[in-house]
Amino acid sequence: MSAAIHPSLGQVAATLALVVIAALISAWQRADLERDIGIATIRSFIQLTAIGFVIKLILDENRLVFVVALIAAMVLFGAFTARRRARRVPNAFWPLLVALAVAGISTLALVVALGVFKAQARYLVPVGGMVIGNAMTAAAVALNRLGDDVAGAAPEIEATLALGATTGQAMRPIIRRSLRSGMIPLIDSTKTTGLIFFPGTMVGMLLAGAAPIDAVRLQLILLYVLLGSVSLAALTAVLLAHRSFFTPAHQLRELPHPAV
Amino acid sequence: MLADVSVDLADGTTALVGPSGAGKSTLLRLLNRLADADAGVVRYRGRDVRDYDVLALRREVALVPQLPALLPTTVEENVGYGPALCGHGADVAAALELAGLDRAFAPRRAQQLSVGEQQRVMLARALALGPRVLLLDEPTAALDAQARDAVERTLLSLRARLSAALIIVTHDMAQAGRLADRLVILEHGRVREPGEALTA
Numbered sequence: 001m002s003a004a005i006h007p008s009l010g011q012v013a014a015t016l017a018l019v020v021i022a023a024l025i026s027a028w029q030r031a032d033l034e035r036d037i038g039i040a041t042i043r044s045f046i047q048l049t050a051i052g053f054v055i056k057l058i059l060d061e062n063r064l065v066f067v068v069a070l071i072a073a074m075v076l077f078g079a080f081t082a083r084r085r086a087r088r089v090p091n092a093f094w095p096l097l098v099a100l101a102v103a104g105i106s107t108l109a110l111v112v113a114l115g116v117f118k119a120q121a122r123y124l125v126p127v128g129g130m131v132i133g134n135a136m137t138a139a140a141v142a143l144n145r146l147g148d149d150v151a152g153a154a155p156e157i158e159a160t161l162a163l164g165a166t167t168g169q170a171m172r173p174i175i176r177r178s179l180r181s182g183m184i185p186l187i188d189s190t191k192t193t194g195l196i197f198f199p200g201t202m203v204g205m206l207l208a209g210a211a212p213i214d215a216v217r218l219q220l221i222l223l224y225v226l227l228g229s230v231s232l233a234a235l236t237a238v239l240l241a242h243r244s245f246f247t248p249a250h251q252l253r254e255l256p257h258p259a260v
Numbered sequence: 261m262l263a264d265v266s267v268d269l270a271d272g273t274t275a276l277v278g279p280s281g282a283g284k285s286t287l288l289r290l291l292n293r294l295a296d297a298d299a300g301v302v303r304y305r306g307r308d309v310r311d312y313d314v315l316a317l318r319r320e321v322a323l324v325p326q327l328p329a330l331l332p333t334t335v336e337e338n339v340g341y342g343p344a345l346c347g348h349g350a351d352v353a354a355a356l357e358l359a360g361l362d363r364a365f366a367p368r369r370a371q372q373l374s375v376g377e378q379q380r381v382m383l384a385r386a387l388a389l390g391p392r393v394l395l396l397d398e399p400t401a402a403l404d405a406q407a408r409d410a411v412e413r414t415l416l417s418l419r420a421r422l423s424a425a426l427i428i429v430t431h432d433m434a435q436a437g438r439l440a441d442r443l444v445i446l447e448h449g450r451v452r453e454p455g456e457a458l459t460a
Contacts, residue, residue, distance in 0.1 A: 159329035159382070162292055163342035163389065164319040173331075249314045251294055 075100040082140035088147025095240035103135035103233035135233030142182030142234040149174045167246045182234030273426040275436035278446035284429040288395045292323040322391035326398040328378035330370040342389045350388040359384035360414035376407035
């Protein structure tokens with residue numbers, strides 16, 4: 001790990017050549033994405049630079065209270081972001097917030113308790129960021145599916161309720177499908193890892209000069225951690241959110257129309 | 261949807277008649293508590309429906325929706341679904357027979373049946389609960405004339421064989437006359453005239 005690389009701003013700027021290629025392709029094919037590509041490039045630069053300074057500060061201080069504050073901020077921002085993809089779910093923010101917090105806190109606590117990582121900022125910050133980022137995607141996909149399925153299967157749900165089924169009984173098939181939607185992308189990418197793509201951690205470690213076996217083992221640890229955290233996030237979000245479609249008397253509420 | 265509706269739905273067979281948008285289906289949903297009234301009270305056997313355990317009420321006042329909405333499994337599992345929710349077995353063959361379906365339908369996949377057959381499975385599914393009141397929302401709306409006549413014969417035989425009260429929503433006045441002892445006419449969310457006795 002000692003042979004760390006130190007990319008200069010000039011090297012970062014040089015890679016903008018590839019961004020220009022993306023913009024040219026978009027312009028040539030009239031995909032109308034040049035503006036988005038520009039925004040994405042600028043935002044990623046500002047956001048990553050800012051978080052880099054924040055992480056540097058937290059690592060220098062190495063105090064758990066800063067770690068907790070950073071992870072809390074990531075959970076909050078993640079819940080806001082994921083809510084936009086779950087428009088058809090009423091009040092999706094709270095289930096998402098709880099889901100991300102549960103996934104983040106329980107996985108970090110578990111890896112520390114199992115002795116995989118030490119309870120230090122240099123481990124908890126990057127792992128926490130990765131866990132919460134993946135949990136956010138999974139929970140958003142699961143709730144997106146939940147909203148679509150409830151809207152699409154309202155007659156079936158009501159026909160089941162009319163027979164005396166509880167909300168939970170009527171929703172069981174839809175909960176199952178939503179959970180699968182949230183979890184399948186990560187499971188699939190875990191299956192093909194190393195064959196079709198090299199995951200980010202491994203790439204980063206290899207670039208930084210780590211031994212390949214070390215890079216592989218760390219990558220495996222993170223993949224397994226992510227499987228657990230993503231399942232927890234999707235399950236928590238779906239179980240909490242599905243109730244918001246119903247009244248306490250097991251009646252399906254009128255569905256909100258998704259804001260366009 | 262509904263305004264100033266005050267009707268007593270007695271035993272026997274009642275038809276709720278009116279054009280679409282008149283609030284007929286809404287009235288059934290209030291009786292089965294798939295929805296609650298914004299104002300006013302819906303009483304069942306003299307008590308506010310909201311005072312009953314909602315799940316028990318729905319098993320006692322069973323609703324057959326207008327369009328088939330079956331579980332993607334066998335006919336048998338669909339018919340047994342309601343009783344299984346409260347841990348009971350179901351006499352699937354008897355329920356199918358009451359709904360005018362041969363017991364040979366039991367192992368078939370519900371979603372491979374015709375709409376008319378699916379509608380009968382919906383009926384059997386409600387009958388398997390042993391309801392005291394059966395609410396039927398446009399039971400023949402999705403059917404052709406031949407299938408409609410067959411369903412009407414089934415409903416007439418149910419009327420004779422079951423002690424349950426039947427409440428049938430239809431937009432077809434002639435059908436209401438063929439099936440019901442009494443008639444309630446809904447228009448624009450109001451009752452046009454009190455239920456008049458028909459000679460059955």
